[in-house]
Amino acid sequence: MPSTPPLDLDAVHHSLADWFGVRGRDLPWRRPECTPWGVMVSEFMLQQTPVVRVLPVWEEWMNRWPRPTDLAAEPAGEAVRAWGRLGYPRRALRLAEAARQIAEDHDGQVPSTYAELLALPGVGSYTAAAISCFAFGIPETVVDTNIRRVHARLISGRALPEPSHTAAEARLAADLMPRVDQDNGQLACIWNAAVMELGALVCTARSPQCADCPVSASCAWVAAGRPAPHYVPKGQPWEGTDRQVRGAMMAVLRLSDEPVAAGTLLGAEDTDAATNEATVGLVTALQRLRDLPAGPEQRQRCLDGLMADGLAVDSGRGIVLPH
Ligand code: SF4
Secondary structure, three states: OOOOOOOOHHHHHHHHHHHHHHHOOOOHHHOOOOOHHHHHHHHHHHOOOOHHHHHHHHHHHHHHOOOHHHHHOOOHHHHHHHOOOOOOOHHHHHHHHHHHHHHHHOOOOOOOOHHHHHOOOOOOHHHHHHHHHHHHOOOOOOOOHHHHHHHHHHOOOOOOOOOOOOHHHHHHHHHHOOOOOOOOOHHHHHHHHHHHHHHHHOOOOOOOOHHHOOOHHHOHHHHOOOOOOOOOOOOOOOOOOHHHHHHHHHHHHHHOOOOEOHHHHOOOOOHHHHOOOOOHHHHHHHHHHHHOOOOHHHHHHHHHHHHHOOOOEEOOOOEEOOO
């Protein structure tokens, strides 16, 4: 087995930055004219959701709410409705709350520092670092799933990173950052974006394209003969889960202009009666919800969960999106 080549970190930084300059996707939130708010909205949407699904929803959001104050002026339910089918709709609720906080505490401007960003609803350590870096050019260390996978292969010689983010990985990510003293962190911010992009396009989870990789000559995993993963990753089941039922209930609420009877969401009432004037989309959503193989107990648990999370509210006339 060939031995791991000594790592010339400086060369790796520049190879990847050059590759990113040519191969990095032209995404609207990466363009110079994109506002910090546009970057922030993209970061919320991209957590758990692929770029291709985010793009049209992001465009719609930015046309409708080009500034945080525009979103802050609307009921949170509108954010949840416009979230569409991106999944994990609590992100929409948190983004609406964050917009309100930005309007009230930051004069309507997205704050730039990691600490201020971290204090906003829905912003964790990854999102705070990403917004700081990609919107303001502050060279925070950004670590997402794609970056963790590239680091695991390129540096640690393993097919996969540990199942959950470890302190050792965080230290490694910080150690790998380009120095910031010569260019005010420009290369460091490009590095964050470039490693992330490499993980999304080339060093993918299922089929890494090592022949097309700009840093394959330095890759510890390739040098080690591409060993198998040291554990079997758990898949995320969908069929029959509460997530599936909650998603189907949210689709009905998003598409309905009127309050929806709790019994309709729970599958206990005849949906035909509730859909006389409904749109085709709503009829389909109701049908999907009704056809799920979920029993009354699971449906009740899911509806209770949506209400506890603030994603659905009892208006007195039926269930609606939050105000
Ligand atoms: S050579 Fe292959 S495994 Fe190594 S970083 Fe590139 S794509 Fe990933």
